Amino acid sequence: MSxxxxxKNAADAALTYRYDGSFEGFLCxxxxxxxxxxxxxxxxxxxxxxxxxxxxxxxxxxxxxAARVARSIPVxxxxxxxxxxxxxxxxxxxxxxxxxxRFLQQGYRYGARFLSFAGNEEVWRLTEAVKxxxxxxxxxxxxxxxxxxxxxxxxxxxxxxxxxxxxxHHFAARFPEEHILIYDEIHHAALVYRPYESAIxxxxxxxxxxxxxxxxxxxxLWRSFYDTIEIRPRHNExxxxxxxxxxxxxxxxxxxxxxxxxxxxxxxxx
Amino acid sequence: MEKLRILSDAAKYxxxxxxxxxxxxxxxxxxxxxxxxxxxxSFAGDGRCISLLKVLQTNACVYDCAYCVxxxxxxxxxxxxxxxxxxxxxxxxxxxxxxxGLFLSSGVSGTPDAATETMIETLRILREEYRFSGYxxxxxxxxxxxxxxxxxxxxxxRLSVNIELPSGASLQRLAPDKTKAAILGPMGLIxxxxxxxxxLVRFRHAPKFAPAGQSTQMIVGATNESDRQILTLTxxxxxxxxxxxxxxxxxxxxxxxxxxxxxxxxxxLWREHRLYQADWLLRFYGFSSEELFDKTEGRLHPYLDPKCxxxxxxxxxxxxxxxRAPYELLLRVPGxxxxxxxxxxxxxxxxxxxxxxxxxxxxxxxxxRHFLIANGKRYFDAPAANEELLLDxxxxxxxxxxxxxxxPVRQLSLFEEEIPTLSPVERKELSCLAAPM
Numbered sequence: 001m002s003x004x005x006x007x008k009n010a011a012d013a014a015l016t017y018r019y020d021g022s023f024e025g026f027l028c029x030x031x032x033x034x035x036x037x038x039x040x041x042x043x044x045x046x047x048x049x050x051x052x053x054x055x056x057x058x059x060x061x062x063x064x065x066a067a068r069v070a071r072s073i074p075v076x077x078x079x080x081x082x083x084x085x086x087x088x089x090x091x092x093x094x095x096x097x098x099x100x101x102r103f104l105q106q107g108y109r110y111g112a113r114f115l116s117f118a119g120n121e122e123v124w125r126l127t128e129a130v131k132x133x134x135x136x137x138x139x140x141x142x143x144x145x146x147x148x149x150x151x152x153x154x155x156x157x158x159x160x161x162x163x164x165x166x167x168x169h170h171f172a173a174r175f176p177e178e179h180i181l182i183y184d185e186i187h188h189a190a191l192v193y194r195p196y197e198s199a200i201x202x203x204x205x206x207x208x209x210x211x212x213x214x215x216x217x218x219x220x221l222w223r224s225f226y227d228t229i230e231i232r233p234r235h236n237e238x239x240x241x242x243x244x245x246x247x248x249x250x251x252x253x254x255x256x257x258x259x260x261x262x263x264x265x266x267x268x269x270x
Numbered sequence: 271m272e273k274l275r276i277l278s279d280a281a282k283y284x285x286x287x288x289x290x291x292x293x294x295x296x297x298x299x300x301x302x303x304x305x306x307x308x309x310x311x312s313f314a315g316d317g318r319c320i321s322l323l324k325v326l327q328t329n330a331c332v333y334d335c336a337y338c339v340x341x342x343x344x345x346x347x348x349x350x351x352x353x354x355x356x357x358x359x360x361x362x363x364x365x366x367x368x369x370x371g372l373f374l375s376s377g378v379s380g381t382p383d384a385a386t387e388t389m390i391e392t393l394r395i396l397r398e399e400y401r402f403s404g405y406x407x408x409x410x411x412x413x414x415x416x417x418x419x420x421x422x423x424x425x426x427x428r429l430s431v432n433i434e435l436p437s438g439a440s441l442q443r444l445a446p447d448k449t450k451a452a453i454l455g456p457m458g459l460i461x462x463x464x465x466x467x468x469x470l471v472r473f474r475h476a477p478k479f480a481p482a483g484q485s486t487q488m489i490v491g492a493t494n495e496s497d498r499q500i501l502t503l504t505x506x507x508x509x510x511x512x513x514x515x516x517x518x519x520x521x522x523x524x525x526x527x528x529x530x531x532x533x534x535x536x537x538x539l540w541r542e543h544r545l546y547q548a549d550w551l552l553r554f555y556g557f558s559s560e561e562l563f564d565k566t567e568g569r570l571h572p573y574l575d576p577k578c579x580x581x582x583x584x585x586x587x588x589x590x591x592x593x594r595a596p597y598e599l600l601l602r603v604p605g606x607x608x609x610x611x612x613x614x615x616x617x618x619x620x621x622x623x624x625x626x627x628x629x630x631x632x633x634x635x636x637x638x639r640h641f642l643i644a645n646g647k648r649y650f651d652a653p654a655a656n657e658e659l660l661l662d663x664x665x666x667x668x669x670x671x672x673x674x675x676x677x678p679v680r681q682l683s684l685f686e687e688e689i690p691t692l693s694p695v696e697r698k699e700l701s702c703l704a705a706p707m
Contacts, residue, residue, distance in 0.1 A: 118617035119627035142311040146366045173295040174303040228278045230315040239317025
């Protein structure tokens, strides 16, 4: 079902688009593909290594072009398709830009009913990727462990997908009076919140200060609770790992140890 | 530190840890929100979700229920939380995002009223002084005054009373201090409270009584009620008392008592698993408890999930065309869940569904392939014989266990009380399954 619109020079050359990595930038790639009647074989971000074998076309971000494409999606396909694309952009799906471009090409052709094509490759891949994104965001709402660092709640996470936008709303609704910093060490960005406003900012590095005495006390209490609550005759390691994948463990209080107080200057981060 | 260990150790046999059913945000100046879907904050080594700080206010108890770790005659260490101390701990854990809220239960030190009052004070400090709007699940104590249960319900999101044992007779034998009436009394009271408060929703600021509903729990395997008895009771609880959840707890012997399985008996985990599967069928799939059993059978098939078992007994309605079958029937197809059934009804409006599309929708084709036709196409040319199908519907582990139990021809004893854990399938039942329809 993945037929593509007629394009003059499709696939007669390996063509690469390079864009600035923003959603608007991606929309401009879509614009370019349509106005130049060509389909790129790769769309890469600004940090991707230079592949000299291919033609690389630099796509600069033009607000007006981006806005034109953005306007067309909810109208010519559907608002749900618009949501799906915006969410898909935050996922870690490999070559997501190409899949999204192919999604748009077919969406423009079939209109609103395109999203319910259950067997369509692009619809399926994007839906699955978004499902995983939302799932990871949901898991992290629970798995995040804050440390109280002189009144500010801080933590580090290492998610596969870019989940900070989803966490922002959740923690703002939960802790309206707190100051919060969530550092995403994979995407080098941080969510910062202070009463009634939040922002997601780029951040290269963040190290939490060593825990103070009170913080150590509550961490120890939590670990003791965690160990006690298990019913030993029902131990089930596989079940635990399915529900709470191991890649999250190293950020979680229950699986980390605090250095003894005199060595505490090294700290444990999470 | 020691106190938390004692009081969480004493509370851990309570199964419920769900934080679902309420949706709210913190008020300005307050703390805490709840999401309707619930959030798990961690998973213990036994794979159970940890969502709430599950503790007892005190584990001192005047009752002497045979199955309970905290019974009067047990020689364990006793401790209790002062209301303020527990409220502070809850908030400290909550701020660090360790927990979704509090699950508070209590032993009965003194009278049921006094115990309830201490719990109320803890919740009052949380709600009023900390302006905490996170999730609170409180356990109503059988025998407490109606006015106090009412107050507790105004402070908590969910209230529950444990039925503990699935029949009045067992209750009398093992929990002589509790009666069926003492348990069902507060349950009715809670239901009344929830009802009343639903009527009040028209007034936006009317206080809500246990907005996330009530739940209960039954111990499975301590006494000899059959699966059929348990599920009939469950189904009555859902309809008559409008419970949100019934939990089952495979009995882990913690006390030596003549009337109970000896300490060291493994908990009947498979049986518990089957009961939960059946419970889901009751709540989301439109099954009635009677449908899950053959005429005289008292228990669920130990090696096959109850939905597959039902389908095996009703092969006359299969295979059905996935592009035409109504939603209610799709729900009865093994391998089709609530979500995939819904997606099917939506997707087939756009285009006829093929096997490939079904897989993408999330249908478990491994099971569904025996029961569906997709756009005129069967998955197999010929339908499988019942015995073959039975084996195919099992997971590898179930199959291994099933083969172990059925391989040697065992002498059939009709009068022997079977141990509820993984009890062998009687060959009679098998032969009737394998017979041509």
